[in-house]
Amino acid sequence: MLRTEHLTKRFGGVTALRDVSIDLRPGEIHALCGENGAGKSTLIKLLAGVHPHGSYAGRIEVDGREARFRSTRDSAAAGIAVIYQELDFVDPLTVADNLCLGAEPRRFGVFLDRAALRARAVAALERFGARIDPDAPMGSLGVGDRQLVEIAKALARDSRILILDEPTAALAGREVDVLLATLVELRARGLACVYISHRLEEVRRLADRVTVLRDGATVATLTRAEADERTLVRHMVGRELTDLYARAPAVPGPVRLAVEGLSVADASGAVRLADVSFELRAGEVLGIGGLMGAGRSELLMHLYGAFGRRRAGRVLLDGRPLPAGGPRAALAAGLALVTEDRRRYGLVLAESIGFNLSLSALAAVARAGFLQRAAEQARNRQWLESLRIKAAGLDAVVGGLSGGNQQKVVLGRALMTGPKVVMLDEPTRGIDVGAKLEVYALVQRLTDAGCAVLLVSSELPELVGLSDRILMLNAGRVGGSFARGAATPEALMRAALGAAA
Numbered sequence: 001m002l003r004t005e006h007l008t009k010r011f012g013g014v015t016a017l018r019d020v021s022i023d024l025r026p027g028e029i030h031a032l033c034g035e036n037g038a039g040k041s042t043l044i045k046l047l048a049g050v051h052p053h054g055s056y057a058g059r060i061e062v063d064g065r066e067a068r069f070r071s072t073r074d075s076a077a078a079g080i081a082v083i084y085q086e087l088d089f090v091d092p093l094t095v096a097d098n099l100c101l102g103a104e105p106r107r108f109g110v111f112l113d114r115a116a117l118r119a120r121a122v123a124a125l126e127r128f129g130a131r132i133d134p135d136a137p138m139g140s141l142g143v144g145d146r147q148l149v150e151i152a153k154a155l156a157r158d159s160r161i162l163i164l165d166e167p168t169a170a171l172a173g174r175e176v177d178v179l180l181a182t183l184v185e186l187r188a189r190g191l192a193c194v195y196i197s198h199r200l201e202e203v204r205r206l207a208d209r210v211t212v213l214r215d216g217a218t219v220a221t222l223t224r225a226e227a228d229e230r231t232l233v234r235h236m237v238g239r240e241l242t243d244l245y246a247r248a249p250a251v252p253g254p255v256r257l258a259v260e261g262l263s264v265a266d267a268s269g270a271v272r273l274a275d276v277s278f279e280l281r282a283g284e285v286l287g288i289g290g291l292m293g294a295g296r297s298e299l300l301m302h303l304y305g306a307f308g309r310r311r312a313g314r315v316l317l318d319g320r321p322l323p324a325g326g327p328r329a330a331l332a333a334g335l336a337l338v339t340e341d342r343r344r345y346g347l348v349l350a351e352s353i354g355f356n357l358s359l360s361a362l363a364a365v366a367r368a369g370f371l372q373r374a375a376e377q378a379r380n381r382q383w384l385e386s387l388r389i390k391a392a393g394l395d396a397v398v399g400g401l402s403g404g405n406q407q408k409v410v411l412g413r414a415l416m417t418g419p420k421v422v423m424l425d426e427p428t429r430g431i432d433v434g435a436k437l438e439v440y441a442l443v444q445r446l447t448d449a450g451c452a453v454l455l456v457s458s459e460l461p462e463l464v465g466l467s468d469r470i471l472m473l474n475a476g477r478v479g480g481s482f483a484r485g486a487a488t489p490e491a492l493m494r495a496a497l498g499a500a501a
Contacts, residue, residue: 001026001192002047002080002161007058009042009051014392016042017056018216024161029183029193031207031227033200035236035432039216040196041402044163047194048082049075062161081159083167087146091139096121098138099153124156125149130178142297151179155186162186163194166403168202169430180206198432199459200229212236233433245465247444252468253282255319256452257303257335257421262313264302272298272308273476280421285443285453287467287487289460290496294473296456297340300423303454304337305330318420331360334420338410338427340456342403346410349399353391354380356398356409361416383412388438404435411442422446423454428462440466460489474498 002024009017017039024030034040045051047060049069060067062078069075075082089098096118105116121134130148132141141149151167162183168176183193183206197203203210210227212219212235219235257280264273273295280286288296301307303315305326315322323329327337339345347356357380358365365376380394387408391401398409407427414422424443428436443466446453457463463470470487472479472495480495 001063003061005059007043007046007056009046009056016216020213020218022211022218022221024192024194026192027187027190028208029187029195029206031203031210032194032196032213033203033210033232033236034213035404035434038213040213041165044082044165047075047080047163048072079160080163081154081157081161082163083150083154084165087150089138089146091137093138094135095132095138095141095149096134099124099149099156103157120156124152127152127155155182161192165196166198166430168197168199198430200232203227203232204229236433245440245462247440247466250284250447250468252284253450255279256282256317257454258316260314262315263311264298264308265311266308271311271476273302276478278471280452280454282450282452283447284468285447285455285466287463287470288454288456288473289463289470289492290473290479294496295476296473297425299473300337300425300454300456303330303423304335331417335423336414336417336419336421337423338414338425340426340429342406342410347398347406351398352395353384353389353398353409354394357383357412357416360413379416383416387412404431407431407435411439419451421452421454425456426458460492463492464489472496
């Protein structure tokens with residue numbers, strides 16, 4: 001159904017794709033793996049018509065004929081639907097409006113048929129098993145529900161070829177199972193799918209074949225039987241990896257952060273957190289788990305001063321009440337947040353790497369109120385090298401970086417403030433194995449230096465592997481607390497479901 005032959009794409013002096021050839025058959029799920037910067041996003045954009053015919057060398061074929069896409073509209077007309085990792089919606093419009101955007105039903109070919117539009121949206125959401133209010137403003141949805149709407153939108157348009165870029169990165173267990181089951185059903189009907197994921201267990205569970213890219217080139221195409229995890233990782237990073245979560249046991253210091261009986265309501269007055277209590281010590285990683293909607297991100301955002309109204313409880317940092325005043329006050333007190341939605345809340349996408357890195361710590365490179373450019377540049381360059389951010393330089397625009405490198409910029413900006421407590425909300429969402437290892441090593445360096453880390457992760461192996469203790473949330477309440485040795489996946493899931501003692 002789809003074939004690429006010897007695709008090569010250059011941006012100035014940088015070769016993003018080099019002689020890439022893949023093919024996709026009817027009723028096949030073909031996974032695409034590789035580290036961030038391997039060329040996956042560029043390949044997707046060629047297939048989607050973002051980079052038009054003539055801007056690259058090589059050939060794209062659909063149903064055996066050369067496809068010369070001049071725009072994304074041409075690609076969609078050929079039956080290709082692309083679901084990107086980073087989602088773009090019209091936030092003031094409803095879920096139904098966004099789901100039917102560009103394909104709205106009309107009466108007499110002129111008038112918008114609102115009843116039909118809503119009915120179509122409801123049917124698409126029900127088909128996918130998503131419990132989302134079609135009349136809710138899109139901007140009110142969390143990142144997981146936004147992902148579900150985008151997938152439902154693509155399925156509703158009956159595309160023949162689906163290209164999914166990290167579709168489960170922000171989804172919890174039930175939503176992941178629903179999506180994978182839907183894709184298996186669509187495969188049985190003859191739909192073809194290119195599936196991009198850094199979750200290798202998903203790739204092995206779902207894909208018929210796997211193609212690995214490294215440094216812009218095709219390294220290998222493997223059958224499901226050949227694609228064991230060790231082989232995939234070796235092809236992706238060019239070396240063998242041993243213990244993924246090689247975290248040394250913590251030597252906890254004094255209590256850094258204490259949360260006592262915390263209850264928080266959102267803007268509508270609905271209680272989102274109820275009677276949450278925990279302590280976090282210097283040199284320790286406290287993992288926060290739970291299903292989607294359990295209140296994990298809301299907890300971190302509230303501590304940072306960016307969400308909700310406190311109804312009860314108190315928060316102490318080094319034994320003193322955490323000052324009010326929003327994120328500025330939290331940063332000044334020594335609390336830093338790395339948000340789960342880096343493009344929406346973590347970065348100024350149109351600005352440079354240097355601008356984003358130093359944005360939260362300008363006082364450290366200012367004298368008498370004036371920014372010292374040389375000092376700022378030197379400090380930024382040090383973090384660019386320390387975090388191994390792959391870019392042409394500090395002046396590179398952040399919006400053009402791969403997901404993993406964008407995440408490193410967000411991490412760098414938080415760490416440049418010299419925090420006592422770092423809150424990491426899904427820090428490895430949508431990044432590859434190599435970049436994950438760098439994040440894990442960074443967590444180890446932070447705790448070795450006496451920093452306290454509050455970690456939210458939807459991936460249970462990651463949560464168990466990195467955390468010294470784990471707190472599971474269920475519907476905004478503490479469902480269970482576990483020491484490292486007692487944190488089995490089964491016990492954690494029982495607590496997340498509210499079934500723990």
